[in-house]
Amino acid sequence: xxxxxxxxxxxxxxxxxxxxxxxxxxxxxxxxxxxxxxxxxxxxxxxxxxxxxxxxxxxxxxxxxxxxxxxxxxxxxxxxxxxxxxxxxxxxxxxxxxxxxxxxxxxxxxxxxxxxxxxxxxxxxxxxxxxxxxxxxxxxxxxxxxxxxxxxxxxxxxxxxxxxxxxxxxxxxxxxxxxxxxxxxxxxxxxxxxxxxxxxxxxxxxxxxxxxxxxxxxxxxxxxxxxxxxxxxxxxxxxxxxxxxxxx
Ligand code: PEP
Numbered sequence: 001x002x003x004x005x006x007x008x009x010x011x012x013x014x015x016x017x018x019x020x021x022x023x024x025x026x027x028x029x030x031x032x033x034x035x036x037x038x039x040x041x042x043x044x045x046x047x048x049x050x051x052x053x054x055x056x057x058x059x060x061x062x063x064x065x066x067x068x069x070x071x072x073x074x075x076x077x078x079x080x081x082x083x084x085x086x087x088x089x090x091x092x093x094x095x096x097x098x099x100x101x102x103x104x105x106x107x108x109x110x111x112x113x114x115x116x117x118x119x120x121x122x123x124x125x126x127x128x129x130x131x132x133x134x135x136x137x138x139x140x141x142x143x144x145x146x147x148x149x150x151x152x153x154x155x156x157x158x159x160x161x162x163x164x165x166x167x168x169x170x171x172x173x174x175x176x177x178x179x180x181x182x183x184x185x186x187x188x189x190x191x192x193x194x195x196x197x198x199x200x201x202x203x204x205x206x207x208x209x210x211x212x213x214x215x216x217x218x219x220x221x222x223x224x225x226x227x228x229x230x231x232x233x234x235x236x237x238x239x240x241x242x243x244x245x246x247x248x
Contacts, residue, residue: 007245008089065114067110169209
């Protein structure tokens with residue numbers, strides 16, 4: 001079975017009621033390829049607003065979730081609360097959380113397990129710094145981030161892996177199609193060896209890092225690139241061109 005093309009939009013800490021409503025209205029009216037699965041991740045304050053206004057067929061993701069079911073965890077949101085609000089996905093392990101908020105591989109893995117056990121999908125981010133790439137450690141870093149999750153999670157059917165080289169995020173410096181394909185193929189091989197043949201075949205591995213309407217078609221032509229996680233460009237009308245990257 002071919003893997004369904006997947007495009008996520010990560011709004012990060014951007015937008016307000018007016019701009020988010022306008023992005024949603026644009027998406028509702030857009031001619032988006034029906035073969036692409038689309039999920040957008042607004043800031044948590046706007047999750048319900050987004051879900052309320054967004055047409056069915058496009059899903060909404062949180063940018064983070066906590067690993068405990070409820071209780072005295074000020075500032076956190078649980079998987080059950082997301083489900084209750086019809087928020088069916090979450091991002092986890094974004095490099096901005098790993099780097100700025102010091103989230104460890106083990107913590108990301110625990111939160112991934114909580115999300116999967118609770119029945120929501122996870123866009124699981126991984127990626128290397130420029131220093132690590134230059135030291136030829138890209139595959140080692142990425143697979144060790146994923147291995148932490150494999151320790152906690154056996155069923156990867158609701159995980160989309162987002163390979164996001166940190167040096168390409170928000171920098172305008174996109175990985176070449178060949179650079180991205182090389183890492184995606186390595187992730188797929190790792191999935192086969194460490195999770196199983198079904199995960200190797202079926203798991204979507206998407207690319208993130210300065211994806212735009214200009215570079216998306218070339219990247220989408222690579223055999224192991226199953227879609228994109230888009231930051232800056234997801235706030236712009238050109239997001240629709242990225243959703244349509246595989247359409248003629
Ligand atoms: C991201 O935040 O996941 C991302 C890929 O950002 P950008 O597209 O802006 O590089």
